[in-house]
Amino acid sequence: MPDDVLARISWIIWFMWKSRNGKVFEGKDSTPLEILQSATSEADSWSLAHVVPEKREVEDITPLPVTQDSPSMRPFCRFDASWKDDDARYGGGFVMEKEDGITMFGSFTSNRVLSPLHAEFNTLLWAMKSSLLLGHDSMTFESDCL
Template sequence: MVHRHIAKDKSCSRCGAEAETVNHLLFTCPYARLIWAVANVHIPPPGSWSDSFYSKLHWVLNLKQEYPKEQVEEDLTPWIMWRLWKNRNELLFRSKEYTAQMYVEKARDDARVWKSREEVKLKEVKPPAAAIPERRWTPPPQGKLKCNTDATWMQETEVGGVGWVLRDHNGDMLWAGAKRLPDMGSVHETEMEALRWAIRTLAGFGYRNVTFESDSQVLVRMLNNEEEIWPRVKPMIQAISSSPSGMEKVEVAYYPRSGNKIAHRIAKETTMFTSIVPKLYYIVTSGLLSCMEADKSFVEQ
């Protein structure tokens, strides 16, 4: 900040004891040292960090070589440094602070999200054995309704947006919802909030027989006990799994993005919202008309 002539004080924005260098911010600040300790990252054998920034960086990036038999979260290292920098900016510009445990959990969430994206990329790189046709939206059986949900999330600002749409067996829209969400920890949390809000809203409207679809495989696997539930999202998973009063058992199925285009479009539009006030629609908006008609034409076939 001083180098950019924005501030005059060079001291650390947290401890105030030393000049705020990259070395101090990531390693020697008492807050940073507490974070590394909570994350179970060992300091070098002499019991203190070296004065060299590059020596510290080499140490934390090569923990497995030093402690091959211990459970060391080496993959967490880049995300701890990312969070230290990000949380310094949040403290400076937004006066937001986190406990050390909350901080480490956020870093773990970042690592999980990255890993899940990398797994998807690896699957996409593998050449398919045969061409897989695009899966289009399919209507529910007569007498039932279907609600599709989706979410968007920006890591830089931690602002998310959710969208959902309820349709009958003819493909006609009954209701749709959109909402902008600040302070969301990950894309998966935002996907869960999209589903939770849709369930609660439709239950409040008196709908009882609704099937829900999401294009988040992680979310659906957690709900179906096919994947370990992350501690941070456990309350949200429990809220989704417990059916609201009057509504039949909540059924949530995975459906690919190609069959979830309308909910995806609604969620994307929330990036333009300037308010966090939820929006509900019972008339198809002009922006959704072409997508809605495309799905209905498929139903009529």
């Protein structure tokens, strides 16, 4: 089996256990697809969070001039989440404008989270992961979240 599949097995088992506890203690039902999607999403986020960038040798220690970022600077990614107290799911989306002016859109839905802040944070993580998958090493993220 490939290493990435083997690495996800423990996540899948953990989420199956969490789903079992949700059923027993809270009466929540989860489909196998929801469990698998949650486990793989969490495994991907975990592995992405542990990527350590290569250290580069710094020859010149001259401080860079401080510039004020303006909203029109590219590339940038605006993201937002939608969360309701009584819904079993939440959604998120982004609008990304690349250096060449091309605009890209993305959206997703996932299992319920505890609060609107959790939904915003998970949407930010998803937008960051999407940005990296699209080959962007540098991106400005903007949200309306207070």
